[in-house]
Amino acid sequence: MFTPHTLGLALSMMITSAICWGSWANTYKGVKNYRFELFYWDYAIGIFLVSLILALTMGSTGHDANRFLNNVRFADTTNIVSTMVGGAIFNLANLLLVAAIDMAGLAIAFPVSIGIALVVGVISSYALQPKGNAALLAAGVVCAFIAVVLDGKAYGSLAIAGRSVSKKSIVTCVVSGVLMGLWAPFVARAMTNGNTLGPYSIAVFLTLGALLSCAIWNIYFMKHPLVGEPVSFSGFFSGPISGHALGLLGGFVWGIGMVFNLVAASFTGVAISYAIGQSAPMVAALWGVLVWKEFAGAPSKAKMYLALMFVFYCVGILLVARANG
Numbered sequence: 001m002f003t004p005h006t007l008g009l010a011l012s013m014m015i016t017s018a019i020c021w022g023s024w025a026n027t028y029k030g031v032k033n034y035r036f037e038l039f040y041w042d043y044a045i046g047i048f049l050v051s052l053i054l055a056l057t058m059g060s061t062g063h064d065a066n067r068f069l070n071n072v073r074f075a076d077t078t079n080i081v082s083t084m085v086g087g088a089i090f091n092l093a094n095l096l097l098v099a100a101i102d103m104a105g106l107a108i109a110f111p112v113s114i115g116i117a118l119v120v121g122v123i124s125s126y127a128l129q130p131k132g133n134a135a136l137l138a139a140g141v142v143c144a145f146i147a148v149v150l151d152g153k154a155y156g157s158l159a160i161a162g163r164s165v166s167k168k169s170i171v172t173c174v175v176s177g178v179l180m181g182l183w184a185p186f187v188a189r190a191m192t193n194g195n196t197l198g199p200y201s202i203a204v205f206l207t208l209g210a211l212l213s214c215a216i217w218n219i220y221f222m223k224h225p226l227v228g229e230p231v232s233f234s235g236f237f238s239g240p241i242s243g244h245a246l247g248l249l250g251g252f253v254w255g256i257g258m259v260f261n262l263v264a265a266s267f268t269g270v271a272i273s274y275a276i277g278q279s280a281p282m283v284a285a286l287w288g289v290l291v292w293k294e295f296a297g298a299p300s301k302a303k304m305y306l307a308l309m310f311v312f313y314c315v316g317i318l319l320v321a322r323a324n325g
Contacts, residue, residue, distance in 0.1 A: 001066040001198060002058045004267050011321070013264040014276040020257025022110065022283025025101055027250030029292055034243035036098045037222045038236045042244050044091070044211045044218070046251015047258070051203040054259045059200025071198045079190035079197050080205055086186030087209025092217045093117070093179035094210075096172050099226045103169035107288030107295060108155045111281035111309060112173040113180060115148035118278040120181025122320070129188050131269030136323035140275060143316030147309045148177075151285075154305035158298055172226060191265070199262035207255060275320040282313050 004010040028039055059068035072080075093113075100109035119141050126137060152170060187206065190197045197205065222231050257277065265273035285306070288294040295302060 001064075001068070001071075001200065002061055003199070003263055007267070010264040010267040010273075011276070013260040014268070014273055017257040017261035017264070017273075017277040018279045019283055020253050020260070020280075021114075021277060022280035023287065024250045024253040024257070025098070025106055025110070025284060026287055026291075027246040027253070028098060028101065029106065029287075031243050031246050032240075034239055035225075035228065035231050035235065036102050037218060037225060037231055038239055039243060039247045039250075040095060040098060040218055041214065041236055042247025043251040043254075044207075044214045046248040047255040048204075048207040048211045048251075049248075050252045050255035051200075051207045051259060054256070055200035055204050058259075058263075059198070066198055068198070068200045068204075071201045072204075074195055075190075075197045075201065076194040079194060082186045083190045083197060083202055083205040084209030084212070086183035086190075087206040087211075088213035088217075089179055089186070090183040090206065091210035091213045093176045093183070095217050095221060096176035096179070096226075099221070100169050100172040100176060102227055103166050103172065104155065105288050105294040106292060107285045107306070108151060109169070109173055109176075110284035110288075111151040111313070112148050112155075112170065113177040114278050114281045114284075115144050115151070115313070116174060116177025117180035118144045118275055118316075119148075120178055121184040121278070122275045124181065124185040124188075127185075129192050129269055132272050132323040134323075136319050137272075137275070140316040140319035140323065143312045143319060144278075147281075147312035147316065150305045150309040150312065151281075154295075154298075154302045154309065157302035157305060158295075168226070187262070199266050200259065202262050203255070203259045206258070272320060272323060276317060279313065279317040282310060282317075285310070 004013060028036060031039055055068040061067070065071065065074060097109060097113050100113060103109075122137060122141055126132070126134070155170070183206075187202055190202060191199075225231065261273050261277040289306065295306065
């Protein structure tokens with residue numbers, strides 16, 4: 001099983017994870033006239049497939065008990081179930097995140113939702129696996145929370161320019177963020193208690209739980225959408241090939257980020273790896289501002305809040321990274 005043996009390699013994997021997590025949603029932004037509920041089926045299939053592929057390749061090197069299939073064979077069933085439950089929680093949170101992106105854009109939905117997730121996830125993960133400097137982790141969490149508030153204020157400032165501002169989108173972001181932060185403790189438990197699951201096994205069962213839970217969460221949102229009219233499976237089968245391809249690509253990008261984050265966590269600890277991975281909002285916000293022009297014509301106050309948001313996120317992530325020292 002491939003794992004990093006130096007802090008530099010582990011940090012490189014975590015940075016790659018953050019780039020992947022902050023970039024996958026561009027695949028949805030690139031879809032035209034295709035509802036996110038339908039796009040999400042391909043995305044969920046993609047995250048499971050790439051996790052399985054990496055587990056059978058990178059996770060299957062060597063001839064010891066840590067290899068993917070050996071690890072699954074000897075792991076406690078409770079850890080497998082715990083991971084799949086975490087995947088189902090993540091999936092609901094991620095569906096809400098995509099809905100929020102649909103309503104408010106990348107530059108708002110990602111920093112608010114994932115910033116809250118960072119706060120919830122780091123605290124709960126550290127409680128289960130106290131690795132790293134608690135004071136620095138706490139300071140990083142505070143900076144992340146301030147960044148969330150600043151991004152919310154930037155969104156509110158758009159109303160001054162006559163742009164549509166949806167309170168529903170902010171509520172959706174907040175609920176998504178809380179749920180997004182709650183799957184990490186399930187993963188931390190499966191990696192630390194009894195006969196544990198390795199990082200590749202965690203990725204496979206987490207994404208399997210996410211995929212299976214689509215039968216509950218995604219079907220519900222298809223019938224009771226947050227935006228627009230209900231949709232049926234006929235729309236999926238008649239959807240554009242580009243929509244299916246982009247959905248799978250988005251899943252592959254996110255899945256690679258997940259595997260890299262979990263593998264790096266085997267060296268640094270879940271709390272630190274998770275937190276650095278959650279710097280993804282900076283990446284997503286840059287896509288939203290620079291590529292998708294979501295703040296074009298916004299008042300100077302909104303741009304000031306955005307700039308401060310980037311500063312506090314950077315400081316927060318640096319503090320969390322330093323906590324490993």
